[in-house]
Amino acid sequence: MSLQPSPSLPLNDVHPGVAPGWWPPAPGWWMVAAAVLILGVGIGLWLHLRRKRTRALLRYFDDAVARADAPVARVAAMSELLRRAARRVDPHADRLQGDDWLRFLDAGLKRPQFLHGSGALLRDGAFRPAADPAAVEALRIVARQRYLDWMRGA
Incomplete structure (x- = not known):
């Protein structure tokens, strides 16, 4: 039996x-684009607010330290700010004293800087009759970063 095409x-x-064109995209692609746009705007807003909060925290720290006129008073101001952030x-961290307080400040740091570093000035620097301005500045750098870490929740 052969299959021959019928002449009729x-x-x-x-x-x-x-083929369909690429424009306009299907409705699902519009939804994907909207979701990506909303996500991008949300992340951008979150980053902006985080940077703004960080700048405000650093400005508060710097202003509080700058209001103290003597180097010894600056050490006391930094200690007070760190104790507030430690809470x-x-x-109960603000009640720690001496080396226990410095160990608490060092906790979680990759390189401990308070017990045996420039932060050791916090132990008794506020009670000295005078403090070296260079040592106070070194303490300010370390204390400022620790304050920022704790206030941001790190």
Whole structure:
């Protein structure tokens, strides 16, 4: 049995239709684009607010230290700011004294800087009759970063 085309039904070639254009995209792509846009704006806003809060925290720290006129008073101001920030980590941390306080300040740091570094001035620097301005500046750099870490919740 052979399949021969019937002379009464002539067959034409199959022609594919025209491919759809890329514009306008399907509704699902509009939803994906909107979701990506909303996510991008949200992340950008979050980063902006975080930077703004960081600048405000650093300005507060710097202003509080600058209001103290003597180097010894600056050490006391930094100690007070660090104790306030420490309460965010542990509600009883502000009651620590001496080396226990410095160990607490060093906790979680990659390089401890308070017990045996420039931060050791916090132990008794506020009670000295005078303090070296260079040592106070070195303490300010270390204390400022620790204050910022704790106030941001790190």
